[in-house]
Amino acid sequence: MVRGARKFLALGVAAAVVYSIKEQLNFVPGPRHAAPVAAAAAASMMMAPAAFADEIGDASKKLGDASYNFAKEVDWNNGIFLQAPGKFQPLKALKAIDKMIEMGAAADPKLLKAAAEAHHKAIGSISGPNGVTSRADWDEVNAALGRVVASVPKAKVMAVYDAVKDITDPKVPAYMKSLVNGPDAEKAYQGFLEFKDVVAKNQVTAASAPAVVPSGDKIGAAAKQLSDASYPFIKDIDWLPDIYLKPLPGKTAPETLKAIDKMIVMGAKMDGNLLKAAAEAHHKAIGSVDSKGVTSAADYEAVNAALGRLVASVPKETVMDVYNSMAKIVDPTVTNNMFSKVNPLDAVAAAKGFYTFKDVAQASQR
CATH class of the missing domain: 1.40.10.10 (Peridinin-chlorophyll A binding)
Structure with a gap:
């Protein structure tokens, strides 16, 4: 397998955990484990229309109100995020990773860059034994990720969701939820659902044009x-x-x-x-x-x-x-x-x- 693609395997596993926790009212995006994603797919934020930027930005603050307590309870330093979320199936996991790559390729490069910069800033404010970023940076990361997702057609986003679901053991969500305060997790998830609706409202319907590939260089x-x-x-x-x-x-x-x-x-x-x-x-x-x-x-x-x-x-x-x-x-x-x-x-x-x-x-x- 191509070396670059193989490096995405750990990312795929982390995303599978993300899916499974969300499925059981227990996850919102976090700067720590989205970091490999931004590393593999980063690219300067465009001047988006005011309604688009404000709506997702305002929604991210509401999401922060609902989810930051939960974020502080998660042990972001736990090595469990490097483990397969079920039976280890590298070739099957690669199919999920492929869907992530397709989604990344369809995203607006300028918004990807903004998301990468938000993650870099968030890493700088990480503190405490659980490795959580500041509330302000938590909000900024969520807003940046929401804008990235909104720049990709729904079908490509759902393809990632379905592929990750396919490699996740159904027992994983309950276990992950047991590691945090249940009510805080449920509140975070409800906040995520509201945030998701705002992102979907601003979502593009068509993918951007393919890249221009240099030749003869x-x-x-x-x-x-x-x-x-x-x-x-x-x-x-x-x-x-x-x-x-x-x-x-x-x-x-x-x-x-x-x-x-x-x-x-x-x-x-x-x-x-x-x-x-x-x-x-x-x-x-x-x-x-x-x-x-x-x-x-x-x-x-x-x-x-x-x-x-x-x-x-x-x-x-x-x-x-x-x-x-x-x-x-x-x-x-x-x-x-x-x-x-x-x-x-x-x-x-x-x-x-x-x-x-x-x-x-x-x-x-x-």
Whole structure:
């Protein structure tokens, strides 16, 4: 399976938990676990019509009144959000992730960027043992997410809902509700239903046009060279075990969140059209994934080209912030363990190809 798509698996699991709790009157969107979503799909808020902005913004404040007590009760640092919400079924979960990617690709890039920036700000105000953000930032995140959802046709939103429902064990909602105050959870959910109605009232009926995909550029040519050098390595990898959902050894959720925050900042600076193009490339690549979780060589190449262009649309220092923050939280034993699971010659060839590709992307960087 394409590497970028595989990284979305943990996100899919978190979304499944989100669905299941909502189903049992126990969840509203939160800045902490929406963060991976904003990292994978971020992009500067448009000047929306006043009625649109005010209506969803005002509704988010009412949602905050109904849900913030509940938000303070949730242990956002709990590792349970990294677990599968039922039987571990990676290929089936990937179908749900694909629906999320489709929804992200259909969303307004400027509103995605605004949502990413709201999450970045919210991470900055996190405090207390449960890792909850401030009330003001809670409201802003909910408003930003509501606007993103309103920029996507209802059918695509419901496709995500249905796909996540399909991978969620029916016992999960009751368990999650048992971890918080029941009446507060029910009040939060009722507030969410009212908020949902306001978002639906402002929802678009048609998806935006597909991305304009560059062609004939140096990054595209370099992506072919990288893909030729690394595809054998990709086929060596076992994409289906649950190791990709395991927390990084020796690191707490707050420590990991600092690295996620850097990803969100990077995502918010990406070119909106290129971000949509990368999402569309991942969607196509998921369509060619085989029973071992590996996408086709052509789709793998297209994803590499799309990601290279994305990185080139972001200042180097922002990219390096992500690299350095990840280096701080990934123990060398992790890389050694992953290296031991593949053909070392294929891994070295892939690394060499990546370094060459990195140089080409950097030469095109703004």
